[in-house]
Amino acid sequence: MTKRLMVGDVAVGGGAPVSIQSMCNTKTDDVRATVEQIHALEAAGCEIIRIAIPDQAAAEAVDRIKEQISIPLIADIHFNYKYALACAERGIDAIRINPGNIGGEEKVKAVADICRQKSIPIRIGVNGGSLEKDLRAKYGGVTAEALVESAMGHVALLNKFDFDDICISVKCSDVPLTMAAYRLLSERTDYPLHLGVTEAGTPSMGLVKSAMGIGGLLCLGIGDTIRVTLTADPIEEIFAAKKILKAAGLRKEGVNLIACPTCGRTRIDLIPMAEEVERGLMNCTKNITVAVMGCAVNGPGEAAAADIGIAGGKGEGLIFRKGEILYKVPQEQLVDKLMEEIEKLP
Structure with a gap:
């Protein structure tokens, strides 16, 4: 188990729940815009903001x-x-630095000293794109070993100045390389680890890369806090992080939406219907499974375990609960009726 540190009032490591992070894309000195974005991110489920x-x-x-x-x-x-x-001096809760790019040891010592005095943890953030030239030369490029050696060298530097309240990340845009680096790092240290696949890209590809890299590591028991980096509104990062934590089995709260892929049996406009249901349940915190199914085959039978669901027919559909059919309604009423039934659930 990793060590535990506190980022404000959020525990990171030591068996604490994996926390969700994001980063503002506002100009920081535009305080109003930055605060507004932080409030929006917090409402979406962000727990630590950078x-x-x-x-x-x-x-x-x-x-x-x-x-x-x-x-x-x-x-x-x-x-x-x-x-x-x-x-x-102004009350920050944690600092992310790469000790190798802020100057000589006396400058690192100054940061370590003030952070120790004020109980401010430091994340050592190593990225493939900013790996030291000597390590690139030693390993013939960016490798898992090079990333980990860089991180542990920075740890040793902070330790030299009696600082040990440390979190580490070793990120790059290559998913297998990122996973290899974190696996190696987890074998060599018990500091809490911040997971991410950096520069993952747009939501469509970025979510896939992040689910593979972050989700794969979480399933191996590696990782204490995560940030999904997407070229998108930061709120999309929060939604993606929640999905990854659910897929990794680390968060049970909230709706588990299941839906069939559609086929030649489908006689209802299911795809936009499923998307509408997903949007409608975005902020639902009930620990329930909701099914959106296209026909009787994938309806009350195959989705019998769902707490509530709909199954389409030709221009109409069934509302069912735990495999039991409740009633039939026209297609245009299906989503509204489904939402009404969800409201009734505890």
Whole structure:
């Protein structure tokens, strides 16, 4: 089991539930826009949020953001260690750095010292794209061993300055390589691990890559907190993360929607109907299984375990519960009636 650290009031590692993270894409010094996006992300299910700190103005916005939000706030720091110091003074909950790109050891020590004094954890974020040149040369490119050696070198540097409140990530856009790096890292350390497949892409491909990489590792018992990186509205990252955690069997709350793929037996416009049901249940927290099926074959029989469901016919459909048919309604009423029955469920 990994060590446990606290990011604000959220436990990471040590057997704590795997937490969901995202990152704002607003300009951090636009406090109003940043706070609004954080509230929207939190409403969607985000539990830890990260902001970019590219300049002093962004660092100086941290306390104004913090006083208007309730979820933990992480500062993403590159190159200038003074921004990390400024964020720490303004109440940041955690800092993400690559110790290799913020200058000499005295600068790393300054960050470690203030974070130790204020009980601020540090995530060492190693990315394939920013791997040190000497490690690229040693291993002939970006490899799992190179990523892990980079991460553990940074750990040793922080440990040198008596800092041990550490989380680690070793991400790249290559899924098998990312998985190999995390598996190797999990064998060599008990620090909590932040999982992700970086630059995963648009929602269609990005979700597939992330489900393979993040979900595969979670199924192996590896990982303590996750971020799905998508070229999309950050809220899409939260929805994707929830799906991955459900597929990995780590979260049971909320709706499990099952739907048949349609075939030549289908006599109802099922695909848009299933999409409408999915949208309608996006914020439903009931721990239920809902079935949207295309015909009698895949209806009350095959989906008998569903708490509630619909099965289509020619221009009409059945509402059923636990395999028992409740009543028949015209196609245009199916979704509304299904939602009414869901409302009745505990």
